[in-house]
Amino acid sequence: MIRAAKYFIFFLALLPFAVLCWRVLNNTLGPDPADTLAIETGEWALRFLLLSLAITPIRNIGGWPKLFPYRRTFGLFALFYASVHFLVYLLFLLQLRWSEIFEDIIERPYITVGFTAFVLLLVLGATSTKAMMRRLGRRWKQLHKLVYLINILALIHLIWILRTDLTEAVFYASILLPLLAYRVYRRYVSKALKHINLSTSN
Numbered sequence: 471m472i473r474a475a476k477y478f479i480f481f482l483a484l485l486p487f488a489v490l491c492w493r494v495l496n497n498t499l500g501p502d503p504a505d506t507l508a509i510e511t512g513e514w515a516l517r518f519l520l521l522s523l524a525i526t527p528i529r530n531i532g533g534w535p536k537l538f539p540y541r542r543t544f545g546l547f548a549l550f551y552a553s554v555h556f557l558v559y560l561l562f563l564l565q566l567r568w569s570e571i572f573e574d575i576i577e578r579p580y581i582t583v584g585f586t587a588f589v590l591l592l593v594l595g596a597t598s599t600k601a602m603m604r605r606l607g608r609r610w611k612q613l614h615k616l617v618y619l620i621n622i623l624a625l626i627h628l629i630w631i632l633r634t635d636l637t638e639a640v641f642y643a644s645i646l647l648p649l650l651a652y653r654v655y656r657r658y659v660s661k662a663l664k665h666i667n668l669s670t671s672n
């Protein structure tokens with residue numbers, strides 16, 4: 471990754487966090503600051519998840535192999551915002567009532583789904599190093615396919631929260647679905663077409 475581009479991406483990715491800190495310090499988060507923080511951090515986690523998923527198609531279609539390392543960078547920023555999101559939930563929404571966490575995770579489906587997505591994202595974050603890549607070998611690729619499931623879970627989490635006005639969920643779904651369709655295309659259709667071409671040319 472070109473160093474200047476790397477710093478620029480880091481700066482841009484941390485900007486929403488800096489703006490949120492600024493709004494906390496200046497008390498401009500609106501009438502329900504905890505809710506605003508939960509919504510903003512959750513949305514940034516989802517945006518980075520989608521960005522990370524978009525890298526492969528953009529790289530393949532645009533022919534930009536140098537984009538590859540950004541997939542990991544955006545994935546780690548998704549984990550960063552999801553961790554802040556979880557912290558906001560623990561500190562401000564649950565107010566550290568530890569005994570209620572398990573109750574919440576079990577009894578409130580949108581928390582169950584969000585928590586599952588977060589735990590899976592933690593697993594991907596913990597195995598994202600080059601050392602883990604070497605250690606896990608082929609299993610690494612299999613494991614990191616979980617990113618598709620994490621994106622789907624995050625979207626379900628959002629739909630469950632929004633319940634009636636689903637405009638926002640439709641917006642994110644209209645980005646996620648083509649990315650998933652591209653994955654299915656590459657995995658099955660493109661392979662099958664190559665196979666047909668090979669067998670007709672032989």
Ligand code: HEM
Nearest residue numbers: 508509512513515516552556559584585587588624628631
């Ligand atoms: C990858 C993991 C996660 C993603 C991508 C995510 C995403 C989101 C998004 C986009 C929102 C905003 C909904 C809106 O616009 O109103 C949100 C809200 C919320 N999330 Fe998550 N979330 C994740 C994990 C979690 C976890 C682990 C918890 C708690 C255990 C959690 C609890 C909440 C709560 C309490 C809200 C606010 C609901 C409200 O508006 O009352 N989320 N999340």
